[in-house]
Amino acid sequence: MLSVAINDLRFRNPLLLASGILDESGESMLQVIKHGAGGVVTKSIGMEPREGYENPVIYELSYGLLNAIGLANPGIENYGEEIKIAKRGGVPVIGSVFGKDAEEFAYLARKMEEYGVDAVELNLSCPHARGYGMEIGVDAALVEEIVKEVKRKVNIPVWAKLTPNTHNIVEIAKAASDSDALVLINTVRAMAIDIEAKLPVLSNIFGGLSGPCIKPIGIRAVYEVYREVEKPIVGVGGIIDARDVIEYIMAGASAVEIGTAIYLRGIHVFSEIASEMEDWMKKHGYEKIEELVGIAQVR
C-alpha cells in the first residue's frame, strides 16, 4: 500500500531518513532501517574529513531544533565501508555530498556511485567559495552547472536538495531541472541568543532551523515547485506524523524525508508513521500513495 517509486527507484514506503540525522555510520543507518525507514540518505560527505564546529552545535526549542553541526564528516575516501554496511539493510541508500564547485560535486558523486549507493543527493545549501556568505544553492547559474556536471559523470539518479533561504525557489528548481528529483527543503537559516549569557548560543552563531516550525515553509516550497517543474519531489521539513506526510504528498511530493522527528518521537517514528498512514488511507479509501500526489493543487 505504501510503496512508492521515484523514477525507477522503488521504496517500501515513502519515509526516508533525512541527511545529517543519525546517518554518519553504517550501523546507525541500519538501526533506522530496522525501525521502518523506506530508504536512508547519508550525512553530507565532502572531499576531506571535517570536525565541524565546536559545541554547542544544537539548541532545543519548543517548536524545533537549531543546529550548526558544521558539516562534520569523515571525508569521502573513508566512507566506503559505511555505505557497504548500510546497504545490508536492503533498502535504497542515497549518498549525500557537498562540494565547493561542480568539479568537487562530480568527483564525490562518482565515488558514491563506486561505493554502491542507489542515488546521490546534492546538498546545494552549503557556504560557497565564490562570493562569501552566500550559499551555492541561491546561485541559479552555479546550481545548473553543478547538476549538469554531475549528471554527465554518473549513471545513478541525481537528486538536488535545495535551500529555502532564497526569495525564489522556483527559479532555483528550474535551474536544477536536469536532475532526476528535487528535494525540498533544507533547514532555514536562523539563530538564538541566551539572554542570561548575553551571547548567541551556537558556537557558529548562525545555524539551521528544523522541525515542526518549518513545515509550512516546506509545504509552500513543494507546492510552488510542483506547479512549475515536472520532476518528482521529495518533501522535507517538520514532519512528525502521518498527517504531515500526507500534507506534503498532497502538495506534490512523491516521498518525504524525516529528521528532527527522531528527536521528538524516537527512532521508531518510521514504522509508527507508516502504520498511521495505512490507517488513514484505509479510512479514506486510498489504495496507493500515487493517488494522493499533488491533489491539493488549486488550478
Added chain:
Amino acid sequence: MYRVVEIEEIIKETPTIKTFFFRDETQPSPGQFYMIWLPGVDEFPMSISYIGERKAFSVKLVGEGTRKMHSLSEGDRLWIRGPYGRGFVEKNKKALFVGGGSGMATLAPLIERMRGDVVIAARTKEELLFKRRFKNRRVYIATDDGSEGFRGFAHELVERLLEENEYEIIYTCGPELMMRKLIDIAIERGLDIQASLERLMKCGIGICDSCSINGYRVCVDGPVFEKDILIEMSDLGRYTRDRAGRRVPL
C-alpha cells in the same frame, strides 16, 4: 533552552577532580547526565554525582572546557540542559560496583541507593575518588602503582574478589579498557553486568551520530547499557570515532 544554576559549593576531591554543588528542580536517576555550557568556552557532558535536592557534578580536568570549569568559584553560574539518557537499572542481585578514576562520579549515587561491595580504582592513591563517601560497607581499593590497596588494575582485583564472593552483577564506569575487561569477565563467568559508557558527544539528544557505538547512541540508548547490548558492541575497547566521525583504533 538552558537553565542557569549557581555553584553553591566546590570541593577539591583529588588533585584533578573537583565537585561542584548546585540546586536544580530536575529529578535525575543515577547514571544520567547533563550537558554543561560555559558560554564562550565549550559545552560537554557530565554525569550527575549527587542526586538529592543538592546536586553535583564531579569533574576531572582533562582539557580546555574542564580547565575553565576548574577555574570557577562558588557563586559562579553554569548553563545546563538535561537530564539525558538512560541510567542504571536497579536489580535485586548481589552487586559489585567497580569505579575507575572519574567513573566513580557516575557510580556514586547508585551505590548510595543500593547494597553491595565497592571497588574504587585509580592510577595512584591521590586520585581515588569518594574513598570515604560510603558508610557501612566493604570498600576495596586498587591503584595501578600500588600506593594504596591492591597493586594492579581494577579487573585483576575483581577477578580475585570473584574467587571468594558470589556476586551476581557488576555495575561499572571508568576507562573503556577496564570496562571491556569486566564485560569479558562477566561473559566468561555468566555474571550480569551494566556499564556506563563514554563517547564524544555533540548534540546529546540522539541525532548527530557522533556518540554511536555499533549503531547504539550513548546519549539516548545509554550511557548505561545492559549486558545483552554490551555483548553486541564489538567496537567497545577497540575502536572509537573522532570529531569527524572517522572510526579509529582506541
